[in-house]
Amino acid sequence: MLWIWGTLLHSAWAVASTDTPADTSANALQWALPVEASPGKPLPQTKFSGPRPGLWLEVNALQKVLVPADGTLLYAGGVSASQTGFVIGHPNGWISLIASPMSWERTAGIAVGAVVRQGQELAVVRGGRAEILRQLNWSVFKLDEAPLRQELMALVPDAGEAAAAIRDLLFARLLQLPAVNAKGLLGLGSLQLGLNAGNNLEDCTVRFVGVQMPCRSAEQQDFLLPVGVHKLEVQSGRVFKSTNTTVHFISLTDTIVQNIEKDDRNNYLATAYAIDRSELKADSSESQAQAQAQAQALKLEQDRQLAAAENLKRQKEAETLAQAQALKLEQDRQLAAAESLKRQKEAEALAKAQALKLEQDRQLAAAENLKRQKEAEALAKAQALKLEQDRQLAAAENLKRQKEAEALAKAQALKLEQDRQLAAAESLKRQKEDEALAQERLAQEARQRDAQEILRVNAELSKLKEQLSQIQAQKAPVLDVPVSSNDARTGMRRALIMGNDAYKDVAVLQNARSDARAMSKTLGRLGFEVSTHLDLTERGMKEAIRTFKSQIRGGDEVVVFFAGHGVQLGATNYLLPVDIRGQSEDQVRDEAIPLQRLLDDFQDTKARFALAIIDACRDNPFKTAGRAIGGRGLASTSAATGQMVMFSAGTGQQALDRLGPQDREPHGLFTRVLLKEIDKPGVSIERLVRNVRNEVARLSKTVGHEQVPAVYDQTLGDFFFRP
DSSP states (O other), X not given: OOOOOOOOXXXXXXXXXXXXXXXXXXXXXXXXXXXXXXXXXXXXXXXXXXXXXXXXXXXXXXXXXXXXXXXXXXXXXXXXXXXXXXXXXXXXXXXXXXXXXXXXXXXXXXXXXXXXXXTOXXXXXXXXXXXXXXXXXXXXXXXXXXXXHHHHHHOOOOOSHHHHHHHHHHHHHHHTSOBOOHHXXXXXXXXXXXXXXXXXXXXXXXXXXXXXXEEOTXXXXXXXXXXXXXXXXXXXSOEEEEETTEEEEEOTTOEEEXXXXXXXXXXXXXXXXXXXXXXXXXXSHHHHHHHHHHXXXXXXXXXXXXXXXXXXXXXXXXXXXXXXXXXXXXXXXXXXXXXXXXXXXXXXXXXXXXXXXXXXXXXXXXXXXXXXXXXXXXXXXXXXXXXXXXXXXXXXXXXXXXHHHHHHHHHHHHHHHHHHHHXXXXXXXXXXXXXXXHHHHHHXXXXXXXXXXXXXXXXXXXXXXXXXHHHHHHHSOOXXXXXXXXXXXXXXXXXXXXXXXXXXXXXXXXXXXXXXXXXXXXXHHTTOEEEEEESOOHHHHHHHHHHHHXXXXXXXXXXXXXESOEEEETTEEEEOOTTOOOSSHHHHHHHSEEHHHHHHHHHHXXXXXXXXXXXXXXXXXXXXTTOOOSOSSOOOOOOOTTEEEXXXXXXXXXXXXXXXXXXXXXXXXXXXXXXXXXXXXXXXXXXXXHHHHHXXXXXXXXXXXXXOOEEEEOOOSOOBSOO
C-alpha cells in the first residue's frame, strides 16, 4: 500500500463561519476546497443524474490535495478495495472523507492523530500525463458515534485480510451516515452543459471571463462557480443548456449569462440564465429579406432540432429510468453479496483470531515451562557451584592452618635451637671468666715474682675475651621475625597520602578523596607519621613529594598512596594533578608527575622499605574530552631494591569504583579490600598482596569484569603493617 503525504497551501475558496458561538452545524465551521484551485477560474466536476451531496472533482496530475477545515487526521490509507484517502475529524462531530481510486504521488508525512489546519497540504495527485483527468471525492458527515471515531483513530493500516475486513466494515458504516451539501458549505453553484450528441460528436471549447475551458464529447459538463453573474462564450463546437423541458442549443459566438445565488434552503444554485445571440444587419432591403428568410429557416431548423432533442430527451429519460432500476437491483444484489461475504470474512477472521490466540497461549505456556526449567537448572548449577566453592574454601582453610602449624613448629624448633646455642655460649663465657679469675689469682701470687709474666697473662686474658666475643657473635643466630614499631628497628614509619577527585578539564572522580582519608586514618592508627593531601594541583603535588622526601631518613619504612587519574604515555606512567589540561602528549609530560620520580626519590633516601600503592587504573581520562591521549590502565613498571609497587589493576585493565548501581560502598573496589587486609594482625606484605589480588579478582568477576591488581616486588626481608 502506497502512502503519500505533502504540505498544504491555503485556498481562496474559503467562506467565513457564522457569528453565533452556539451554532454546531457544519456552516459554523470555516471550509475551503480540498484541492488547490485558482480563484475565479471555474472548477469542473463529474455530473451525475441522481443527488450527490459531496463534490466529485476532476483534478490534474501534480495538483495539491488540501485540508478543507481545521481538525485532526483520524486515518490515512485504503478506504476500500479500490480507493485510498484520508479521514479528518472536525469540531462538533463533523467528519471529512477525501477519497480517490488513484494513488498519491507523495504525502506530507502527517502522523495519524496530528492536528491539521485549513489549507494544509495532505498529498499531491499522482503524476503522469497532465491531460488525463483524475477524480477525487469529498464528503462531509455528522458523526455523533464516539466508538466509530475511536475505531478510526485506532485503525492500523495493514495489507492482511483481517485488517481489510475491519477497514471495509468501518468505512461502510461511515458512508451510511447522512452527508452534507458540500457545495452549500463553500457557497458554490454549478453551470451544467451538454454536447449536442446528435449533430456534433467532437469536443467543444467554452470561455469563462477570459479563461478558456475544454468540453469533452459524449459527456455532460458541470462547472462549479462562486456566487455572482457569470458569462460563458462558445468558442468552438456546439453545446446545449436545458431547464425542465426546454433545451437551448448554443453555437459559435453565442453567450450564456448565468446567475449563481443562495436560495431559501441555504443552497447555492444557478437560478437564472439568458442567451445572447449575434445577428448580422444588412443595409439594403434585399439583404434584410435574405436575412429574414435565413432567420425563418434557422428558426424552423431550431424548432425541429428542439422537438428532436425533446423526443431524444424523453427516450433517454426512459432509458435512464430503466437503467437506474436495473442498477438499483444490481446494487441490492451486490450489497447482499457483499454483506454475505463480509459476514463470512468476519467469521473467518474470528476463527483465525481464536486459533491465533490458542497458539499464542500454547507458546506462552511452553515458554513459561522452558523458563522454569532453565531457572531450576540454573539454581541447581548455582547450588553445585556454591558447594564446590565451600569445599575449595574449606580445603584452602585447612591448608592454611596446616602451613601455619608447620611454620609455628619450625619457629618453636628454631627458638629451642637458639636457646640451646645461647645457653652453650653463656656456659662457655662463664667457663672463660672462671679461667680468667683463676689466672688473675695466679698472677697476683706471682706479681712480685715476675711482673712480665703478669703482663703476658693479662695479654692472654684480653685475647681470650676477644675470642669469646667472636664465639658469641658466631654462635648467636639472627632470627627472621616480624619487626614492629617497638623492635630493634632504627627508622621511622612514614606515609604520604594523595587523593584527587575535583579534576577541572577531565572526568571528575567520586571515591579518590574518601579512599585517601580512610587510608590516612588506618595508617595513622598503625603508628605511621602521615602526611595527607587532597585535590592537589601540579605545583601542590610536586611540593608535597619534595617535602615528604626531605623528611625520610635512612632505615625508614615508607608508604605512598595515590588515588586519582593516571595515564600511560609510551612506557612511562604519569599521575595527574587536578589542574591537568592535556591538550597534547607533550603537555601531559610537562604537567603530570612521572611515577618513576617517586621510586627514584625512595632509592635516593636509602629507605629500608618503600611501598608505592597506585589506585589510578581507570578508563582513559581524556576520552570524554575528545582527545586521543594514552589508553586504558597503566603500563608495567620496575622497582629498585627495597621497593614494592602495587597497581589497583593489571596492564590494560580498568579499576572499578563500584560493583554495580546497588553498591553503596564509599570506596573503590581495590582500596576497600586493601584497607581490610592492612588492619589484620600478623599478615606479611607478601601474604597481604596475595589476599588482595585474590579478593579483588573474585569480586570483579561477580559483575562480569576482570580486575587483577599488579605487583612489582624487589623488597628484602619482610614487612608487616600490623605485626
